[in-house]
Amino acid sequence: MANQSSAPKGAATGEAAVDEKILREMYRNVYATRQFELTCVTLYRQGLIRGYFHPYLGEEAIAAGACAAIGRDDYIVSTHRGHGHCISKGADLKLMMAEIVGRATGYCKGRGGSMHISSKLDNNLGANGIVGAGIPIATGAGLGIRVKGSRQVVIAFFSDGASNNGVFAESINLASVFQLPVIYMLENNHYAVSTPVECSAGDCNLANRGPAYGVPGVCIDGNDAEEVYLTTKQAVERARRGEGPTLIEAKTYRHGGHHVNDPGLYMDQEALASWKARDPVNLLRAKINDVSVKQIEAKVDAEVAEAVEFAKNSPEPSVEEFLASIADD
Amino acid sequence: MANQSSAPKGAATGEAAVDEKILREMYRNVYATRQFELTCVTLYRQGLIRGYFHPYLGEEAIAAGACAAIGRDDYIVSTHRGHGHCISKGADLKLMMAEIVGRATGYCKGRGGSMHISSKLDNNLGANGIVGAGIPIATGAGLGIRVKGSRQVVIAFFSDGASNNGVFAESINLASVFQLPVIYMLENNHYAVSTPVECSAGDCNLANRGPAYGVPGVCIDGNDAEEVYLTTKQAVERARRGEGPTLIEAKTYRHGGHHVNDPGLYMDQEALASWKARDPVNLLRAKINDVSVKQIEAKVDAEVAEAVEFAKNSPEPSVEEFLASIADD
Amino acid sequence: MAELKYREALNRALFEEMRRDPLVFVMGEGIAERGGSYKVTEGLLKEFGPNRVIDTPIAEASFTGAGVGAALIGTRPVVEILFVDFTTLILDQIINQAAKYEFMSGGQGKVPMVLRTQGGAGNGLAGQHSQSLEALFYHIPGLKVVMPSTPYDALGLLKAAIRDDHPVIFIEHKLLYMTKGEVPAEEYVVSLGQADIKKPGEDVTVITYSYMTLKCLEAAHALEKEGIRAEVVDLRTLSPLDKKTLLESVSKTGRAVIVHEACKRGGVGADIAAMLMEEAYDELDGPVLRICGKNTTIPYNLELEKACVPSVAEIIAGVRTVL
C-alpha cells in the first residue's frame, strides 16, 4: 500500500460564501503574518533575534482562517511555529516583536522569546518548544471550560510531526471520551524538520486518525483561508453544541526551511513550487477588492514598522531585577 | 454515535482446520494457565505470594493461540497480567512459581515477582508493571530483528487500557513506517481496572486504530484459541514476508476482578456470565478427544503441584549476598 | 479533636476545598466511581458529580497536560498519578510545562495545579511500584514539593497546596494511608514551606520527611531511654525548604543526621547536607550523616525489600556514630 498524501476534500465545499468583513479580517492576518515573519527574518540576520525562529511563511491561512471562526474569549494553543497564531488571535505586534527581540516590554518580559510567546489578553495560551506538548494543554483548557460551565472553545494548533507523538493520540481520545470543545487543527506542512510526512506516518492522510478515536476527521486545503474558516466554523458550532472535538487536517507547505537558518534544500522543489503558486496571501487577496487590500496593507505595514521601532527602543530586562526575583528560589 | 463494542469478525473464518497437534499444545497451555492461576490465588491467600497478582483467568486462549503461531526463537513481550504469556511461551512452571513466591531459584531470583516475570530462554522479554511500556519494547525487538537480519517476529501483548496510552499509537506508527515484524495483540478484556472500555476509548472497537496508522486491524474472538491461532499465523506470515505489523484485537473478558484482591463487583454481571459460558478452556477442550484431554490434564496437574513444591522448598534469596551485590552502587 | 487515618484526612481536605471553591476538580485513574486505589477520593463523585470528579483513561502524560491547560484557564485541578513511579511518564508536562509556564510567559499565566501521587517501598510491589522519586522534582525550579507524614499535616498541607497558585507535587506514602492521628474538627491549613519539629531535643538533629518520620521518632524515643535527646525535624515541605528551622536546630545541637527512603546517591539529603555544611559549618561538630535508601532497584522479595530502606535500628546506630 503506497503511503501517499491524497488531495484534501474539504467538508466546507458548497458552503455559503464568506462575509466580506471576515475576508478582510483574515486578509489582515495573513498579510500581517507574512510581513511580520519577513521582518523577523531580517532582524534575525541582523542579530537582533536569537535562539530558534521558525517562520510561519506559507501557512498563514490556517491561523487566520481558524481564528476568524472563534471569538476573543475562546482559547488557542500554539506551537514553536507560532507567530501566525499569535497574530491571528489578536496580539499586539509591538509586544510580540519586543518579546521576540528579548526586551523587557515583550509579552513575556524577554524571558520566552519566539518559541514561548503567549498573549494572555487574547486567550492565546502560548507557543511551546516541546513538539506536541500543547495538545494536552489545549485538551485541558477544554476540560476547564467544562468545569467552569462556559461556552468557550479551544483550538489546538500543531503539525504533522507532532501528530506522531503519543500525546496527540492520548489527547484526542480524552477529548472524545469527555466530548470536549476542542478543535484539533493539524497543520500538515508535509515536514517535521527534514522528515517528510510520508516517512514519519504510517498513513500520511492524517485526518484518518480522528475516526480511530471516534472523532470526525476532515482534510482541507490549508492554503485557502476561506475553507479553513468555514470548516473551523462548523467544528466550533459542533463543539459549542456539546458534541465534542473535531480533527481538521489542513494541508499546506512551508515556504522554506524548518527554521530561519535552514535552507530546506531537502524539500521537494516541485511540490514547493506548486504550493507557492497557491500562496495563501495571494489566494485571499484575490477575493477582496483592491481598495480594501491597499488599506489593510498600508495599515499593517505601518504596524509592523512601529513594532520594530518599539522593540528596538525598548529596554533590555534588568539583570539585577531578574536575579533579585529568583533569589529565594 | 453510540460507542459500542461490536461483535468480532475474525479474519480467520473459513480457514483450514487446525492441526490436532497444535490443538493439544494450545490446550496444554490454556489448561496449565488456568491451573497455575487458580493455584496462585490459593498461594496468595496463604500469604506466600505478595505484591500485585493479576490473574489471566478467562483470557487463556489468547496467549495460547498466539504463542502456538510462533516458534521458540520468536519473541514475546508480556504485561502485568503475564502468567499466561509466560506459560504459553514455554516457561518452566517451577521457575515461574519460585519467582512468584519470591525465591532465589525463580526466573528473576525473587527480585521481580509476578509483575516482572520473564524467561530469557524462551525469548519472553518479560512482564511489565508500567501499563503500555512493553509495547515500544516489543517494537524495538522488531527493529533489532531487522538490524540483525533474522527472520524472527515479535508479539506484543497488551490490553485495552494500554491502547489509550501514547506509546501504543507511537509504536504502531513506528512499526508501520519501518515495516517491522511485530504483531500487536490487543487483549480487549473490556476493563482497565474498573474502567470499562466504553468509558476509556473514543471508539471502543480498538482494531480500528490500526488502519489509522496504515496497519491492518482485525477483531477476533479471544476466547477461541483456534481463531487466535489462525489469525496470528496469518499476521506472522505477513511479518516474515517483510510486509510489516498487524493489529489484532482479541475480545475477551476477565473472569474476576483486576487483581486477586479485587472482587470486581463493578463488572457487568450479565456480560461476565455470557463470557464465562464461553470459557476458553472449555471451548478448546471440546475440540480434543477425551483421552488426550485426560493425559494433558494429568500431566499439567502434576507439573503445577511440582512447581508449588519446588517453590516452597526453595531458599529465600540471601540478604547478605544481595547487599554485597549492590555495595558498589 | 478526632482521630483520622491519613487517607481520611486527605479525603476531608478534598471535600473541604471542593466545597469552598467550585473551580477545584480532581482527575485520575479510577478515582471517581471506585474512589481511588487508596480511597482518598471516596465519596467525591457522589457530592460533586462527574464534571469535577473525573476518571481518565491510562494516558498519564495527557491528562496531566490537561491539568496544566485547565489550570491555565483558571480552574484548579488536583491530578492523581497512582504511583510516583508513573510520574516518569508525565515529566515533560511537569518539568517543561507546569514548572516553567509562569516564568516563560513573563508572569502572564499561572499553573495552580496539584499533582497528588504516592511512593515508597513496603508491600512487595517490586521495582516499578516502590520508588521514592522526590529528588527529580526537588531539582526543578518552579515546583513545590510536599511530603506529609501525619494525618494532621496531610490535611492541612493538601489544602494549602490546592490554594497555592503554583504547581505543587504532593507525594503521599503507601505505608501511611492507614496510620492514624489527631486532627482538629475545625478548619485549618498548614502553610507550605514550614518544617515541623516533631520531637524536640538537644543533642542531635534528625532531619527527615514522609514515612521515615515515623521511624525516626521511634528511633528517637529509643535513644531517649539511653539519655540521647534527638530532635526530629519533619520537613513536610521539601521545596521550598525551611532552611531557617534546620539551621536553628543544627546550631542548637551541633550534629545532624538526614534520613530518607530514597536512594542516597543524588537524593534530597545530599542537598540538605551540602547546604548545612555551607551555611552552618562552624555550628557543626562533625560531618552530616545521611542514612538513606540503598542505591538499588527495589526487589520483590520482602526481606530484600526491607534491606533497601533505612530501619529503626540503622537510624539508632547512625545517630550514635555522630555523637
Added chain:
Amino acid sequence: MAELKYREALNRALFEEMRRDPLVFVMGEGIAERGGSYKVTEGLLKEFGPNRVIDTPIAEASFTGAGVGAALIGTRPVVEILFVDFTTLILDQIINQAAKYEFMSGGQGKVPMVLRTQGGAGNGLAGQHSQSLEALFYHIPGLKVVMPSTPYDALGLLKAAIRDDHPVIFIEHKLLYMTKGEVPAEEYVVSLGQADIKKPGEDVTVITYSYMTLKCLEAAHALEKEGIRAEVVDLRTLSPLDKKTLLESVSKTGRAVIVHEACKRGGVGADIAAMLMEEAYDELDGPVLRICGKNTTIPYNLELEKACVPSVAEIIAGVRTVL
C-alpha cells in the same frame, strides 16, 4: 595526533564502533539524511545504510523504548534525543525499563543501550532547550552517566559507552561541539568511571564536568598567576563516580569547590559535597563550596541567560573564598 572538533570526535567514535560491531546502530530524529542537528551522525547513513542509521518520527518515548527492546535482543542501539530537555518524555523507558531490567530479571537480560543527548544553556534557546538535567539520571540506580568535556574524552568515552553492557546516558553540551582538541590517530577507549585531573594543583580541588571544565580551567589559569594552584578534576563520568580520585585530590589540597551548570538545588554537586564531607571530613579545612547554576528556568534574553550560569569570574571569586 590530529586536532578534531568535539563533534567530529563523536562522529569518529560512531564510525569506529559501527565498523567494529555490526550490531551497533543509531536512531533518532533527523540523524540519517541530515546527519543530526549538530552533525554528529554525518556520513553514517552513506556507509551503514538505513537499517543501521534510522530516522524516527517525533515519538521519543517509543523510539527510546524501542532502543530498550533492541538492546534486550542483543543489538546495541545508540539512541539520540535532540535535547536533554526532551528526555523528560522518555524517563519511563529510561528509569523504569532500561535502568531496572537487568536487576528485575535477575540478570537474565541486559540493556546495552547508549542514550546520546545534549544539554546546557548558551544560545538564547530559552527554558525548554537549555537545561542541565543530569541529576535526574544520577539518582537512578542502574544508569551510568557520562559527560565529556573534550574531544579526546568524547571519543574515548563514547566508544566505552557503546561497549558497555549497561544503559549509559551520554550527555554532550551544545557549546562544546565546535571546540577543538588533540586526538590520537590510533584507536583508544576511555574507561567509564574515571575522573581526569585536567590541571594538577596543590591548594584547592575544583571538581567539575562537561562545559564547565573549560571555565574552571580558565579560572584556574587566572588564579595560577596570583599563585593559587587549583587542581581541576573533570569527572567525565558522573555515575559511577570516581570517589578515589576525588578523595585523593581533596586529601592533598584540603579544600574543594564544585562547579556545575545545573541548578544548585538538588544538583549532582550536592551529592559530591555530602560525600566528601562524609568521607573526608578530617581532610578538609573547611566546607565544600558549590558554584552552580541559579535555581531558575533559563530565560531567553542573552544577558539574563548568562546570569544563570557560573562565570569564570564567579569561579575565581568562589575559589578565593575557600582559601
